[in-house]
Amino acid sequence: MSYVDEVLERVIAQNPAQPEFHQAVKEVLESLRVVIEADEDKYRKEALLERITTPERAILFRVPWVDDKGQVQVNNGFRVQFNSAIGPYKGGLRLHPSVNLGIIKFLGFEQIFKNSLTGLPIGGGKGGSDFDPKGKSDREIMAFCQSFMTELFKYIGADTDVPAGDIGVGAREIGFLYGQYKRITGLYEGVLTGKGLSYGGSLVRTQATGYGLVYLTDELLKCHGTSMEGKTVSVSGAGNVAIYAIEKSQQLGAKVVTCSDSTGWIYDADGIDVALLKEVKEVRRARLTEYKAAKPTAEYHEGKGVWSVKVDVALPCATQNELNLDDAKALVANGVYAVCEGANMPTTLEATKYLQENGVLFVPGKASNAGGVATSALEMSQNSERLSWSAEEVDSKLKNIMVNIYHNIDDASKKYGMEGDYVAGANIAGFLKVVNAMEAQGIV
């Protein structure tokens, strides 16, 4: 049996009931075959694949807090410190009822390669809780965040592990988490990113993942003789990534006609009204039915359906496995040209294969959504320097990073004889840098 297959079997056997983690490992290892098989004995002897698929550390903890009725609630907290070969662990915190150890491990594993692709010195980690922020008062959110940090602070620090936001964690939650960290440790340091501008945050961090996604997509299209200008685009999600992907697409002259949330989706033939979407989601924290109520010419549909719309470019920006084989077939039947992932692993393995086999340009999230973590690393630099850079400076660095990521994954796909396979290109380019650092640092 090949070394890659041995390790895949081992990961599945040793991590039962973690399907998302298996999926992420399978996607990465499958595309590394060409690299591993060229030097299989060395990789096997050094157990490099066992090491890279096993977290350096996984911390599981109890998060007790008191709700507004005086009832004690208990949630599960997680922080997986996956790989620190190229820098301190870096990766977001997710608050969503679906969170479990397998989800955090899949996200942490992906983060290793994503962070490597940014070209910045950051290792891979991820964390979160099965706490559901929906419908909670600000006081309940604060009580949860303070309790979560009261345990987490023992394991993080500006030079060890620097968490950020993810689903369910925005500026409000980062503020509460940071306040509690500072209160316990007495340190005013860049231990979290995504902070408010008045206490060490970076300009453009809020927009970075969505903007970065569109910068990379535009570069991809330009290298294929076209651009975002004039394209019709579908976006899923209506959160941090989706909103700023829509905003930047429209700034570059595209028309985005859809967005969605966990209960329904909008089709707006005029192009999504970003100001209205921000008001509904960022200010009122309401459902997309309120978008429809404010703009009656738009259509609102319950359930899933964004991928049934005819578009040139599709940007999935909600959550994992939201674009399946049937969705891929619908997109291809409608002539989609490019699919670039804003979310982490939103496309199933079968859907990815189908899109690639049908000539659709496909860029995986670990490359196309890396703008968020890259700008987080820029926030860390500013915190270390005790300086704040201008929006133009951060935005231009972000754009350069995204353009470089595209060329990096494109070059890797060509070098290994898989031109245009950006999944392979991203995995190979991300892997080689990390594995090189791991080898240099010995058996640790």
Ligand code: NDP
């Ligand atoms: P948000 O919580 O801001 O938004 C998530 C959006 O997706 C919301 O509109 C939410 O709906 C919707 N959503 C969540 N779960 C589901 C579901 N099961 N079915 C349908 N819709 C769903 O999160 P972000 O925008 O920050 O993150 C989105 C994705 O991007 C995630 O995969 C995240 O890991 C990834 N990502 C985020 C980065 C960042 O900087 N924020 C960086 C890199 C990747 P509702 O409004 O109803 O809650």
